[in-house]
Amino acid sequence: MVFFISDQTGVTAETLGHSLLTQFNGQDFRQVTLPFIDTEDKAREAVARINQSAIDHTLRPIVFSTLVHVELRQIISQADGLHLDPFDAFLAELGQELGAEPTHEPGRAHGMRDIDAYMKRIEATNFALANDDGGVSRNYAVADVILVGVSRSGKTPTCLYLAMQYGVYAANYPLTDEEFETGKLPAILLDHKKKLFGLTIQPERLKHIRRERRSMGRYSSAQQVRFELREAEKLFKRHGIPYVDTTEFSIEEIASRILDSTGVERRVRP
């Protein structure tokens, strides 16, 4: 079993642990997150759970922890298992480089450290929701980026992720028969052409995604899906819009590629 232990949310321990575990394909681990371990009692409870797992399973527990309080770290380190803690590994070295002592207070990397950053993420999320799917706002003047693509090519989740993770203002506009028949982009998009970024996807995958939505008509037919994607790509090329094929990419990867390709600056950082 794998434990993620933190005096805060556990997001850092989870993210780090996952990156490392994906290097060992095919092994399937039961995973438990124990967040907000911020008292000695809670730390001792966590130790009991880890030790029970050590008894119940042949593989020793693997413990990813991000604990800043030295006392809590000492308690957890007594649990039976392999302990990997980036604070243990890196904090002293980083402090030496910076010529500063770590605060040893729960760092709240994912906390309300900064109300301004919180508000930026919330406002960006509201912006994404209001400007979703060519929605009512069309407040493209303040958008950092406007994603264009056919229905179900990944625009909405990518915009939400850009907003929540990075505070980036991302709108999206769906390409439909209107654009395909005229071969033109609407004036409202052409006014912000430099902000446009296209998403495309392989036809088979799009068909599958559309069918998941229990849509069995023309919308998810092989012919329609191929037609839309071909026409969308023509529009991207005609207008010199950069685009990415999302078929093989997760939301995080699409978002990273957009930021990398457009040079849009993150307004906040995770």
Place this chain on the structure above:
Amino acid sequence: MVFFISDQTGVTAETLGHSLLTQFNGQDFRQVTLPFIDTEDKAREAVARINQSAIDHTLRPIVFSTLVHVELRQIISQADGLHLDPFDAFLAELGQELGAEPTHEPGRAHGMRDIDAYMKRIEATNFALANDDGGVSRNYAVADVILVGVSRSGKTPTCLYLAMQYGVYAANYPLTDEEFETGKLPAILLDHKKKLFGLTIQPERLKHIRRERRSMGRYSSAQQVRFELREAEKLFKRHGIPYVDTTEFSIEEIASRILDSTGVERRVRP
């Protein structure tokens, strides 16, 4: 300057780096993410940027990297700076424990490793959008959790985060004058009482958030805000609904606390 270098999205390097840097308060670092460093040419370009920063600034560059290819790691390690790489630090030890060799292929911890996980996150996001703000779907039978609270208490971003990060199906329902005047919850909520989780917030903060939305009327008046929050808390207590004060918490912290308190299982992991 701080660099986050990755052969993939850079999310792990950013998350880890942030956790560590928050231990050194008050230092403000310029931060640059260089994702998709997956060729020797790109690695050499990254080295040039880091070295330029070493010339331009008195503080040595700090480089958080998550590179799995040994060749690329060697190139980056030649850059002038403090290098902190969790793959370097932990991978060998973890492999020994698991009795397995790491693949040394870009792990794509945030990649399309698992189409099933991707679809779960997308479907959960669609669920959150359709069931936002007491919205049209009200498909509460399949919800994992239903957040209740007054307008702008943090329900929508929390639901979206739970969906995108963990694939959790989170609906939300806004408490309004109707509930406050009758002192009752609607039948549709009472049918799923065990799934309800309340959000509250300090009046001053809520007033501030509502005013940010350029709403200067009754909606953001001190009196109205205090009234709504008092009545919402009464409802939570009367119905035994667990709740959390979000004033001091980030979206990640609210989400972690909800999962921790309700025992709702993550359907996917970041």
